[in-house]
Amino acid sequence: MVPGRFVQNFSHRRAILVSNDDRAIATLTATLGRLGLTVSHRPTKDEAADLSQEPLQAAEVVLFVDGDLARAPVLPLSDGSGPMPRVPVVGLVGVEAPSRLRALMQTGATAFLAKPVYAGSVFSALYLAVNEHAAKADQLAAIGAHETRRRQRRFVIKAVLKLMRERGLDDDDAAFAILRRESMQARLSIEAYCQFVVQRSAALSESGADGPLMSRSAE
Structure with a gap:
């Protein structure tokens, strides 16, 4: 710090x-x-x-x-x-x-x-x-920000797995790289971005409008 x-x-x-x-x-x-x-x-x-x-x-x-x-x-x-x-x-x-x-x-x-x-x-x-x-x-x-990111890490795992299923990827590093690039474009930490996309996907699923985690145009 x-x-x-x-x-x-x-x-x-x-x-x-x-x-x-x-x-x-x-x-x-x-x-x-x-x-x-x-x-x-x-x-x-x-x-x-x-x-x-x-x-x-x-x-x-x-x-x-x-x-x-x-x-x-x-x-x-x-x-x-x-x-x-x-x-x-x-x-x-x-x-x-x-x-x-x-x-x-x-x-x-x-x-x-x-x-x-x-x-x-x-x-x-x-x-x-x-x-x-x-x-x-x-x-x-700083401690609060660290704790927030620690709690958000579980969303990174969920986002990586979901993206691998949707894109047919067999490399988790490739999925993580896509998420990191998108988080930088969104000006969010990788943890905060993954939490957003996972929760958005869950909300869409509950409303019956489930779609891909991210648009392919973002790749």
């Missing part, structure tokens, strides 16, 4: 501070403002802050979550990425107890700032959080 380009300019992003620590909020608001971010604050009381339904995007928002809150905030999750939050998270660490650190990691923090927060450490945490989140997202996407 080719590593993505590292982000180091955050001037068009928005920071959301989920904390009740006035000193941390003041330092972060001033420092992040100088870095070009707009800053908003989500105070919490007894109930957890719920951001799960907000349209937050990784390229636009960074969350700063205080590990000393009574309840961890509810964050929007990335589609198909398990518990990974949709946006980068910086954890604010006050009490360095294993349970607090574990809770921040479970929230999805990819960088940490010790409290009291000092202005000189904010950029490093921001840089690490944004770029590590992007790297994890790329890795999960």
Whole structure:
């Protein structure tokens, strides 16, 4: 997997501070403002802050979550990425107890700032959080694509066998070559293309209009 380009300019992003620590909020608001971010604050009381339904995007928002809150905030999750939050998270660490650190990691923090927060450490945490989140997202996407192709491989076997029957081919390599050429023309992976043609053939068969897997003009 080719590593993505590292982000180091955050001037068009928005920071959301989920904390009740006035000193941390003041330092972060001033420092992040100088870095070009707009800053908003989500105070919490007894109930957890719920951001799960907000349209937050990784390229636009960074969350700063205080590990000393009574309840961890509810964050929007990335589609198909398990518990990974949709946006980068910086954890604010006050009490360095294993349970607090574990809770921040479970929230999805990819960088940490010790409290009291000092202005000189904010950029490093921001840089690490944004770029590590992007790297994890790329890795999960690659794993998801690999799993999808693995599940689709059974369709390759079915498509090869069906094409051999229809064309009277006795060489599975020749049938596979035809399918690969057609998948390239269709701009699909060989696995995705074989799934399409096998499922199309099954649908035609169910409707009573069964036909060849592919037209001979495509050869």
